[in-house]
Amino acid sequence: MSVQERLIRYCKVNTQSDPNSETIPSSKRQFDLANLLKKEMEEIGLVDIQLTEQCYLYGTLPSTLDEESETVGFIAHMDTAPDFSGENVNPRIIENYDGEDIHLNEQIILSVNDFPSMKNYIGKDLIVTDGNTLLGADDKAGIAEILEACDWLMKHPEIKHGKIKVAFTPDEEIGRGADCFDVAGFGCDFAYTLDGGEVHIVADETFNAASADIHIKGFSIHPGSAKDKMINALNIAQEFHALLPKDARPEHTEGREGFYHLHDMSGNVEEANLHYILRNHDLKKLELQKESLTLAKEYINKLYKRDLVDVVIHDEYRNMYEILKDNPRPVEIAKKALTTLGLNVEMESIRGGTDGATLTFKGLPCPNLGTGGGNYHGRYEYCCIQEMEQAVQCILNIVELVSTKEGL
Template sequence: MPATSITDLRLRSDRLLDRFLRYVRLDTAADPQSQTYPSSAKQLVLGKLLADELTAMGIEGVELTCDGLVIATVPATIAGDVPVVAAVAHLDTSPEAPSDSVHPQVIENYAGGDIALPNGAVIAVANCVELEQMVGDTLITTDGTTLLGGDDKAGVAIIMEAAHTLMEHPEIPHGPLRVVMTCDEEIGHGTDKVDLTQLAATVAYTIDGGGRGQIDVETFSADAVTVTFTGHNIHPAIAKDRMVNSTRAAARFVESLPIASETPETTEGRDGFIHVHDIHGGVGATRVELILRSFDTEQLAQYAHRVQQLAEAAAADISGTRVQCAVRKQYRNLREGLERLPEAVSLAERAFSNIGVSCTREIVRGGTDGSQLTEKGLPTPNLSSGQHNIHSVLEFANLNEMCDATKHLIELLRLWGEKRS
């Protein structure tokens, strides 16, 4: 049987759309307060669905682990010692916006202009200029009351459709494709249960980026800090000279943090930041949660030192207050690991060229599962998947971009087999 060229491959965009709509209707929000893995049982529901679908494609040995990971292998169609390529997406969605009762809205042949959602919210071109390049495309939005979940169910659908297409077209020459679906990426635990020895992959790609034709080659390095102020609570009626109100120290601490610079709302590009995102407590104890982000890993220690100094100063201002700062490592800039395997990026660029899509190398003001996988020794760039306005009720996805991402993944797998076969 002659090999099928990627330019001749007719992708089932209708099936890809149907997959995506099924997946986003399932609420899989991660729970940052949970002590279990996965953090929400809802992720297991989607995992079971995907495992069943992969098995129905004819893939043998599909595994749904006790930790909720889905792992499967599309077998090679070429002989020889060829590299294993892993495609990674995450099942969970962000807890930062409502995610129950997602009602996706499909806009075929987008005519341009602002998009009015059923609840009255508007996706405005002025705030989302990429819409200007999407006239004629098929877009998927929500009804304006929930996020869509394209982060990362667009990636999930792309990988699933690529696997299905490869199983239907054994004439496409390629090496093994390891399908990997993780849990709890949105709360920093996406790779906690991934066994790299079991994966036995040469390279991996997270399908978790925005737009079309993007290869994310750098991410933030990231730490989290919990600052706990401890006071002394007593009934207000007898509190004179006895109460120590920890909320006052916490308020002074937050007020002392950078506000005109080094915050998410005042930075862009390669600028790092200190971000306070949660305050919880009362008179007796107040906890302040922060994240530290920088493309320069060494700067994280400088940020942490400044947080410690400001916290101690705030505690000293409120007599009797004690303070403790706990720093937790989250992930590191994936650039540092990609240098070990430059083909991970160069072949991705070549695959985009082969399908007629121009591409760019991008930096990510955030992190992916690939950040952690790369640090652990598995080079893992991040690839675009048609996501837009993520973590928001104004989120949408572009089906045309998702189709290109699916073709790109198939061509990328073919190139890896060709290079090493």
């Protein structure tokens, strides 16, 4: 089975996570893929395979060395984003892409005007959707590449390597992918998540992340007799939102600029609720963002001379660069592995998070590698077959560098 055949097979299994669920995993359908992968891992020859009740799948590729060597891990997530349908995914291959618009179906076009970076794939082979679903390359491409590399190593026992660990996680797309990850049991010196975009990019930095729930109490009365009595919670919600900087919304930010994102808003005259996500690469700036929400609350409560607004802030994940900057070796090994392929390596500060961010803070240094996909979480998602093949080779190069200690 080729790496693209693996991806297409996995994409056809619906594994969307559910942000409204309190179970782990958030959706039982993630076990459908986990069980399929478990069988493949057994067929490849991995050992110590374990599928937990929380839908974490672990396995080991035994060492072929006579001496002790470091243990490296490779991790990808099984769930797909709840943002867009993952039901009845029908991938197809565009061979020798010509750089023009791709008609996903009769109504939906993947336009190079909307996505000019598609020009980078002229002459390459792409896997795309039929326009009705997401593809699921985020992150099933990572799974396919990890298992393809394992399969190759098992078929080439003459290639000497140390112990290799693999893990496939649930619920990454809803921020819970590393919550129940058994770092101690995984037993790696360091690892890599394969959960990025273009294959030449290495990510050693993520956002610091928090969320905030704003509850607003109003006072409802008949509008005909409301003068000096009614307090419309919906109006208070608008006033609260207007106190936050407009230029710090996601649609106005890029690079290392943080943001306040009003993700959800609901209510009526009597009460209203706002949900924000707060993101910043700089932890001190994130703390200032959280403080600004508290100041906005205090301002409105003082203005109306009553406690109308309540703010509850939740910390989510931290920027893994805080740890990796003092332990750069995994990043340097990845850069060397990609350079060996003739690629010009770029470092990326992810405008998001990965399982690797949480795992790094749990004691497992874990930078993120590209898988060859793009336009994630929607109908325009794609994956480049040639970049998937390069990602497989990158894994093999990392294994060689670790095993031969060239990565030291």
